[in-house]
Amino acid sequence: MSAAVAAARSAAPAAATLELSGIRAGYGDFQALFGVDLRVAPGEAVGVVGPNGAGKTTLLRVISGLLRPTAGTLRYGGHDLTAVAPHELPALGIAHVPENRRLFPHLTVEENLRVGAYARTARAHFAERRDRVFSLFPRLAERRHQLAGTLSGGEQQMCAIGRALMSGPRLLLLDEPSAGLAPIVVQQVFALVRRIREEGLTVLIVEQNVAQVLRVVDRAYVLETGRIAAAGSSAALAADPAIRRSYLGMH
Amino acid sequence: MDPFLLEALVNGVLLGGVFALPVLGLNLVFGVVDVIWLCYAELVMVGMYAVWFLYTQAGWPLPLAFAACLPFVAALGVLLHVLVVRPLLRAPPINQVLATGGVLFVLQGVATLVFSTDFRSLGVEMPPMEVGEVFVSGTKLAAFLAALAGAAALWAFLKFTYVGTAIRAIARDREVMPLMGVDPRRIYLITSAVGGTLAGFAACLLVVQLDVHPFVGLSFGPITFMICVMGGLGNMLGGFLAAFLMGLIVSVGGFWWNTEMSYVVAFVFFIAVMFLRPQGLFAR
Ligand SMILES: Nc1ncnc2c1ncn2[C@@H]1O[C@H](COP(=O)(O)OP(=O)(O)OP(=O)(O)O)[C@@H](O)[C@H]1O
Ligand SMILES: [Mg+2]
Numbered sequence: 329m330s331a332a333v334a335a336a337r338s339a340a341p342a343a344a345t346l347e348l349s350g351i352r353a354g355y356g357d358f359q360a361l362f363g364v365d366l367r368v369a370p371g372e373a374v375g376v377v378g379p380n381g382a383g384k385t386t387l388l389r390v391i392s393g394l395l396r397p398t399a400g401t402l403r404y405g406g407h408d409l410t411a412v413a414p415h416e417l418p419a420l421g422i423a424h425v426p427e428n429r430r431l432f433p434h435l436t437v438e439e440n441l442r443v444g445a446y447a448r449t450a451r452a453h454f455a456e457r458r459d460r461v462f463s464l465f466p467r468l469a470e471r472r473h474q475l476a477g478t479l480s481g482g483e484q485q486m487c488a489i490g491r492a493l494m495s496g497p498r499l500l501l502l503d504e505p506s507a508g509l510a511p512i513v514v515q516q517v518f519a520l521v522r523r524i525r526e527e528g529l530t531v532l533i534v535e536q537n538v539a540q541v542l543r544v545v546d547r548a549y550v551l552e553t554g555r556i557a558a559a560g561s562s563a564a565l566a567a568d569p570a571i572r573r574s575y576l577g578m579h
Numbered sequence: 580m581d582p583f584l585l586e587a588l589v590n591g592v593l594l595g596g597v598f599a600l601p602v603l604g605l606n607l608v609f610g611v612v613d614v615i616w617l618c619y620a621e622l623v624m625v626g627m628y629a630v631w632f633l634y635t636q637a638g639w640p641l642p643l644a645f646a647a648c649l650p651f652v653a654a655l656g657v658l659l660h661v662l663v664v665r666p667l668l669r670a671p672p673i674n675q676v677l678a679t680g681g682v683l684f685v686l687q688g689v690a691t692l693v694f695s696t697d698f699r700s701l702g703v704e705m706p707p708m709e710v711g712e713v714f715v716s717g718t719k720l721a722a723f724l725a726a727l728a729g730a731a732a733l734w735a736f737l738k739f740t741y742v743g744t745a746i747r748a749i750a751r752d753r754e755v756m757p758l759m760g761v762d763p764r765r766i767y768l769i770t771s772a773v774g775g776t777l778a779g780f781a782a783c784l785l786v787v788q789l790d791v792h793p794f795v796g797l798s799f800g801p802i803t804f805m806i807c808v809m810g811g812l813g814n815m816l817g818g819f820l821a822a823f824l825m826g827l828i829v830s831v832g833g834f835w836w837n838t839e840m841s842y843v844v845a846f847v848f849f850i851a852v853m854f855l856r857p858q859g860l861f862a863r
Pocket of ligand 1: 379383384386
């Protein structure tokens with residue numbers, strides 16, 4: 329265990345600033361990120377929007393250590409995240425809801441939540457956090473003994489977010505939580521994200537649904553082919569003619 | 580019903596219980612680590628020697644020898660993982676099979692060097708018991724009940740603990756596990772220890788029924804693999820049920836013909852299953 333993680337475990341993880349600068353990353357010879365600078369302060373909700381293949385998922389994978397950057401720095405508070413093993417991130421207070429939810433379909437809802445509370449720092453809080461997740465998502469409480477693979481798309485997304493909350497994160501990374509959901513369910517998911525951030529969590533959310541996400545976040549970055557093409561407050565981006573043309577379907 | 584047929588059926592069920600443990604161990608390791616421990620029966624063989632040595636040579640009480648056998652074979656499972664399997668995790672499956680197959684011959688060779696090829700017997704036998712009109716070997720009944728208890732303990736571990744739940748989860752999605760705070764390397768180690776423990780448990784149950792010799796693994800290893808494939812590799816419940824099916828086939832076949840023939844029948848049945856349901860009898 330790294331010293332950073334040991335220190336973090338002695339106390340509840342503190343809110344900290346996530347800071348990326350000059351991050352480059354890719355897959356083999358293929359480069360997907362070309363020097364990304366990004367910052368998320370405690371308590372902020374920040375969006376990353378951009379077209380398919382822009383590198384949004386890659387960016388989140390770099391933050392949670394599933395993919396190591398080839399250049400640049402990646403810091404969370406006092407910690408150099410590139411020196412932390414990915415499985416130690418929950419203990420630092422970072423949770424990641426991956427693209428396509430990635431639930432364990434053959435486990436029940438409650439068992440999925442238990443896996444989310446695997447980190448030693450989280451186990452003692454299992455019952456209390458599970459009940460909080462169930463109060464956030466009453467539908468999951470009804471289906472707690474149902475196999476996750478049999479849930480509807482919306483319920484699965486709720487379960488995936490609930491699973492991430494089980495580790496008691498201060499920073500929540502969300503990868504396209506609205507993908508593949510019916511419009512009404514999309515509304516519910518964004519209402520939830522709003523509620524989560526009102527409870528004080530820091531949120532970094534990747535989305536293609538730009539109109540919706542700009543209503544939830546304070547600021548957003550526009551990522552295009554691995555580069556930050558624009559950044560600003562939600563209001564400024566929503567008013568930007570280029571953004572309106574490309575992402576909001578307005579002329 | 581013919582009491583002898585009834586006896587064969589009862590013995591088949593008892594035999595199935597003993598097959599079940601190594602089947603569960605092999606399936607668990609394969610389901611999680613995705614590598615077949617071809618030397619599994621030889622781990623059992625080493626465990627049998629351990630019990631035999633501690634009981635007859637070192638003079639330990641039998642329960643203590645059993646209790647020592649479990650952590651000993653568990654440690655062998657961990658060593659096997661660290662020294663042989665882990666370096667080959669990304670290697671082609673054929674290399675993994677060849678490597679664990681090589682360990683099989685090494686263990687047979689070492690056992691021959693240390694203990695010679697003599698058949699070693701524990702020399703313990705529990706009195707037969709009469710249940711209704713059927714005589715049942717007390718030893719086999721005790722082994723069967725212990726096997727069921729072992730299987731139940733494994734089930735509870737996988738169902739109710741954090742590590743057990745993570746073991747079931749990782750069998751489906753490896754890449755996402757670190758996001759849950761799970762270190763896959765550690766889960767592989769624990770799984771290998773549990774797989775070894777089950778081999779050690781099986782050794783305790785077999786050493787009271789079979790003489791130990793360096794090649795004793797051949798008398799139950801092949802059928803263990805057949806059962807695993809029949810139940811669907813990696814499918815714990817399928818393997819468990821297939822163990823009883825195979826136990827019945829062997830036992831009833833031995834009643835109608837003889838022991839040698841019963842294994843031929845079991846093998847023919849296995850081949851038939853592979854033609855009709857190559858994904859295994861109990862695949863979902
Ligand atoms: N495992 C991989 N191996 C090789 N290339 C990959 C891999 N994953 C992603 N890529 C490539 O990296 C680039 C960025 O992919 P990424 O998944 O980060 O995009 P994205 O912005 O999340 O897209 P989407 O909105 O479709 O999810 C794409 O060109 C993609 O083809
Ligand atoms: Mg993506």
